[in-house]
Amino acid sequence: MSFSAAIERTLFKDKDGGGIVVAVGAHTPIIKHRFLSFLIWQSIQSTFILLLFKTLFLSPFTQKPFIPNFFSLITFLSFHFSLLLFSISIFFLCSPHPLPFASPFEISLSFLRLIFVSGGVGDQNLLRRKVRVSLSFVLFVTACSVVGAVSLTCVCWGCDAYYVNSIGVLGKLGFRGFVIGLLYGLHYVYKQRWVLQFPIIQRPPFFSFKMGLPVAVGQALKFSVIGYLSSGVLAFFLPIEYKGQGSVGNFISEQMSFYIGSFVVILCWELNHHLHQVLHTKRFVFAPPKGSAAAETNPSELLLDTLEESMPKSLLQYLAFLDLCMVCESNVDTWRRAAFFEETGETYKRVIAACLGPLEQFTQKLAEDLQSSSPENSLQLSYQLSSPKERLAVSKLYESFYDSQLCAWCARIVASLTARSRKEDRFGVAQLSGSNAAAISTLLSSLLAVETLLGKKTNIQSANSLMGPAGIRWATVNTGRSESSSGAMIRIRGSPLYAKAYSLADILRTSIYCIVSAFHNEMLNSSNSGLLEKDWIISGKPLYGPRELLVQKLRLFLDFQAS
Template sequence: MSLLIAIDADTVLQNRFLGFLIWQSIQSAVVFALSKALLLSPFTSSPLSPSLGGAAAFLAFHLSLLLFSASLSLLASPSPDRAASPLELALAAARFAVASAPPAPDLRRRARVSLGFLLFLSATAVSAFVSVASVCWKCDSFSGTTWLRSLAVGLLYGLHYVYKRRWVLEFPIIQRPPFFSFKMGIPSAIGQALKLSGAGYLVSAMLSFFLPDVYKSQVAMQKFLAEEIVFYVGCFVVFFCWELSHHLHQVLHTKRLTFAPPKGSAAAETNPSEPLLAALEGSPPKSLLQYLAYLDLCMVCERNVDTWRRAAFFEETGETYKRVLAVCLRPLEQFTLKLAEGSESYSANNSLQLSHQLHSPAERQADSRLYEPFQDIQLYAWCARIVASLTAHSHKEDRFGVAQLSGSNAAVISTLVSCLLAVEASMGKKTNLPSPNYLMGPAGIKWATHSSGRRDAAAGITVKRKGSPLYSRAYSMADILRTSIYCIVSTFHDEMVNSSKAGLLEKDWVLMSKPLYGTHELIVQKLRLFLDFQAS
C-alpha cells in the first residue's frame, strides 16, 4: 500500500515538472516573439521576413532555456543545505588519496550540494552564451563580443542566484490558485530582470575592455551605441525569461498536494490517514515530498475544510494520533537539542569574548552552530502549528479521549515550552528561575539587588544579535511557538486552572522526565506565565 502511495506521489511530482517545462516553453516563446517584434525591430533591417537562421535561433533559445530549467529543478530544494568549502573538499580528497579514508556522510552530502552549485553556474553561463546570442541574432548591430560577454552575464546571474539562496523553495502562507500566484509575480520578475540585466551589462562592459584586439573593431559611435542597446535588450529578455521560470517553478512545486484517498471510496472509509502517514514516515528526510506532506497535514489540522480527515486521527485505538504526533514532535525535539548544544557553545565563547572584546574563531563557529538549526524553520513552524491545532481540536473532537489517556497533551506542552526556552536563550533572553537576589519586602513587594555589570553585558549581547539573521529567525520561531502554546492554553484554560488550584498542573500537563532544555521547575514556571497570559 505504502509503495503504491509513494509511486503515485512521485508521479504527481513528475507531472508537475513536465507541466513546468510546458508552461515555461509557452511563456518563453511569447517573450521571444514580442521582444523581436517590439524591442529589436528598429535594429533589424527585415524583422518580419522568415529565414532558416531565425528558426535555428528560436530553437537554440528554447534549448538553452531548457538547460536552465533542468538545472534549476535539480538545484531547488525546500531545505537550505550548507555546501562544502573548497578547503574541506581538498582535505577530504587528500585523506582519501593517502589513507583511503572515506569522507563522512555529512561531508558527502555537502559535497553534493557544492557539485550542484557548480553545475548550476556552468548551466547559466552556457545558457546565457546561447540564449543572448539567439535573441540578438539577425540584428544589424550584432557583434562577436556578444558571445563572450554573455558568458560573464550568465555567470553573474548564477552567482547572484546561489548567493541569495533563491534556489530554496518558499511555501506561501496562503495557498492561491497557480494562475493568480503566477500573475502576481510578473511585476517583480520585470523589476528583478531590469536590475540584474543592468548589473550584468555594466560588468560585461568593463570586461570587454580586457578582450584581445582581435575581438574589437573600430566602429562609429552610432553603431557602438546600437550594439550596446541590442546587448542590453538581449540580456533583459533572457533574464526576464529566467525570472519567469524561477517564479513558475516556485508556484507549481509549492502547491498543496493532498495525501488522501478520494472521498467516498473504500480507503476513505477504512483508513484515510494511511497515505499521509506513509508519506511522512517513508519519504526521504528534507525532501520535497516530505515538506508537501507536512503542509497538507498542517492545513488539515488548522482548517475546517477536511474535517473528515482530521476526525480519522482520533480513532478508537489511538495509534493514528500517536503516529501523527510522533512525526511532528520528533523534528521539534531535534531542533531543541541542537539549540541546546549551540547555546552552551555560544555562552562559553561569549564569556571569553566579553573578556577580550574580540571575535575569536571559536565564537564564530559557535554562532554558526546556533544559526544552522534555524535553516529548517519552515518545517519546525509547521510541526508546532500541527501539534497545537490537533491538541486544541481534541478538546471537542476526541470522542474516545485518546489525546488525554495517552499522555500526548503533556508531551506536546513540554516539547513546545522546552523549544521556546531554547529559542529565547539563543536570542539572549534570560530563561533561568528568579535568583535569591529578589528579596521579599513589606506588603509582599519584591526588591531586587543591583547587578548592573552583568545586566549591561547581557544587554550588549542581545543588541549585537538583533541585527543578525539569527535574531530575526529566532524571533519568528519564538512568535510561532508562543502562538501555538497560547492556542492550547486558551482552549484548556478552565481545566488547567482547576489543575493548578488542586496542585496537579505539573502532573497533568508536564512530563516528569528530564526536559530537552531547562529544568522541570522552569517548564512549570513558564507554563504558569502562559496560564496567566503574561508570557511574551
C-alpha cells in the same frame, strides 16, 4: 500497489543520508508531474516573450524581421534548449530548506585530511555532503554562464549590427552573455534563491504567478542594467579582433539591441524561477477522493505513510506537513481532521509523533550548539575577529535553524490538534495517550532553547522572591542570564539568524497560548490542586531545561505573562 508503496519503490535513497533532497525526491510521481508541467509552461511563456520582444523592440534593428528562414529556426531551438538547461539546473539545485556547504578552505583541508589523517566516518560523510552541495553550486553557476552566452547570442544575432565583422562580434556577444550568466548564477546562489519559499496564504497557481509578475520584471530590469554595465566594462579588455569596426550608428544600434536582448533573457530566467516556486510550493492534498471507499475507511493512511516513510526533509515530506497544517488549522476538510480522533487512538498518536519528531531534533541540536559556545569566546563582538572555533559554533547555530519552516508547521499542527481535541475528540484519545503532556513539554523546551539563544533569562526563580511585603509582584532585573547565552545574543543580533529565531519563538509562544487558552480552566484547576506538573509535563527528563523550569514557564502562560 498503494500510492506510498509506489513512492518508496521509485524513491532513490542516498546511502550516506545526504545529498540534495529535492533531487532525491524528483523521482516521485508528485514531484515528477510538477516538474513536467513546469517545463511545459516555461516553454510557453518563454516563446511568448521572445516573439513579443522580437516583433516590437528588435524588429527596428533588423532589415527583414518577418521573413522566416532556416537560421531563425536554429536560433529559436537553441534559445529554448538553453532555457531547458537553466530550468533543469534550478530543479536539481532547489531545496525546501537551506543546505550546509563546504567553503574552498574546507574543501582544500578535506584533501589534506584524506591524505594525512584518518577521520571518523561521521565527519567524512558530513564533509562529503557539504562538498557535494558546493559542487552543485559550481555546476549551476557554470550552467548559467553557458546559458547566458547561448541565449543572448540566439536573441541578438539576427540584428543587423551583428553582421559587421560577424565572427568578432559573435565572440564579443557570447563573452558578454557569459559574464551576465555568471553574475546571475553567483547572485542566485549567494542570496539562496534556490530555497523554496512556501507562501503563507495558498492561492491558485494562476493568481500566485500573476502576483509575482511585477517583482520579476523589476528584478529583470535591475539585473539587465548591472549585467549590461559589467559585461561592457569587461568587453573592453577583449582583443581587437573581437570588437566591432562599424560606424557610430552601428555601435549605438549594437548596444541598444544587446540591452533589449539581455533584458529578454533575464526576464525569462526570472519568470522561470517564479514559476518554479509557484508550482512546487503549491499544496497537494494527500487524501483519497471524498466519497470513495478509502475516504470512508481510512482517509489518513496516505498522509501518514508519506510523513513517516518519505525521505526526511525532502520536498515530498514538506508538502505533506503543509497539507496536514492546513487540515488542522482550517475548517475546509473537517472530515479529514475528524478521522485523526478515531476510537483506537493510533492515528492521533502517529500524527503527534510525526510532528513532535522535527521539534525534538531541533531542540536537541540547538541545545548541543549552545553548549558548544564557550563563555570565554562568546563575548566576541565581531565575527571577523573571532576564532575558528567560535566561527564553527556560529555556523552550527545557523544550521540549527535550517528547518525552521518545518518546525513552525509542526508547532502549529500540534497546537491546533491539541486545542481542537477538547471539543472534537469524542473518545478522549488525546488525553488518554499522554499526547497533551508530550506536546506542551516539547513546545516549552523548544521555546526555552530559542529564548536562551536570544539571550533571555532561563533560571528558576522561587515564587516568594517575586512577591513584595504587600503581596505585590515586583519586576526583577534580568541578572540570571548566563555568559554563553549573552554571547550568543551578541553574536546574532541584527543578523538573519536573529530574525529566524525571533520568528520561531513567536510561533512557539503563540502555539502554547493556543493550547493554554483552550484548556485554561482545566490547567487552573490542576495548578490549584498541585497537579499541574503531573498532568501537563512529561515525567521524564525534558529536552531542554529541568522540569521545574518548564512548570514555571507554563505558569507564566497561565497568567498570560509570557512574552
